[in-house]
Amino acid sequence: MNTDPASVAYETVNKAIEEGYDVAIIDTAGRLHTKVNLMQELTKIRRSIDKRLPNAPHEVLLVLDATTGQNAIEQATHFTAATAVSALALTKLDGSAKGGVVIGISDQFKVPIKYIGVGEGIEQLQIFNKRAFVDSLFE
Ligand SMILES: Nc1nc2c(ncn2[C@@H]2O[C@H](COP(=O)(O)OP(=O)(O)OP(=O)(O)O)[C@@H](O)[C@H]2O)c(=O)[nH]1
Ligand SMILES: [Mg+2]
Numbered sequence: 001m002n003t004d005p006a007s008v009a010y011e012t013v014n015k016a017i018e019e020g021y022d023v024a025i026i027d028t029a030g031r032l033h034t035k036v037n038l039m040q041e042l043t044k045i046r047r048s049i050d051k052r053l054p055n056a057p058h059e060v061l062l063v064l065d066a067t068t069g070q071n072a073i074e075q076a077t078h079f080t081a082a083t084a085v086s087a088l089a090l091t092k093l094d095g096s097a098k099g100g101v102v103i104g105i106s107d108q109f110k111v112p113i114k115y116i117g118v119g120e121g122i123e124q125l126q127i128f129n130k131r132a133f134v135d136s137l138f139e
Contacts, residue, residue: 005028005029005041005044005045006041006044006045006047006048007048009026009045009048009049010048010049010051010052012024012026013026013049013052013053013056014052017052017053026045026049026057028042028045033074033075033077033078033079034078039078039079039081039082040082042079042082042083043082043083045083046060046083046084059086059087060083060084060085060086060087061085061086061087061088061089061114061115062075062076062079062080062085062087062088062089062111063088063089063090063091064076064088064089064090064091064102064105065091065092066090066091066092066093066095066096066098066099066101066102067092067095067096067098068098069096069098069101070101072101072102072105073101073104073105073108076088076105076108076109076111080109080111085109085111086111087111087112087113087114087115088102088105088106088111088112088113088114088115089113089114089115089116089117089125090102090113090115090116090117090128091116091117091125092117093116093117093118094117094118094119094124099116099133099136099137100137113128113130113133114127114128115127115128116128116133
């Protein structure tokens with residue numbers, strides 16, 4: 001609390017390097033793309049991480065809630081402008097028929113879909129399978 005998120009990210013990477021961890025995951029708190037200062041914070045977090053470990057982060061996941069439908073496109077526009085995104089995760093496909101929007105996003109922003117969420121259990125966060133996904137759209 002009351003600490004700059006970018007410096008928390010820097011300390012995280014620093015600790016991971018010093019203690020020899022293989023992976024460090026930085027999970028940012030949810031933010032509305034309309035909050036300019038929070039979007040700028042993402043850019044700053046990336047810069048801080050890169051300062052401690054050049055070329056890091058090695059993966060940046062944008063997690064989109066499938067139930068938001070077309071609003072996900074608006075979110076992707078702003079997030080990819082604030083920081084380079086390397087892959088998408090699409091959650092809540094169990095509660096929505098709107099998951100098809102992610103195909104447009106993936107095509108428009110040239111970002112692959114890596115994970116999908118189909119429920120709240122850990123085993124329900126799954127690796128994206130494009131064939132199964134397309135089949136499910138036509139069921
Ligand atoms: N039904 C369903 N629920 C999900 C899925 N993914 C996440 N949830 C639920 O959605 C709620 C929010 O999930 P979080 O992981 O906290 O979402 P978040 O994006 O990290 O939220 P913030 O950090 O607050 O922005 C939790 O109750 C999750 O269990 C999914 O694929 N299907
Ligand atoms: Mg969260």
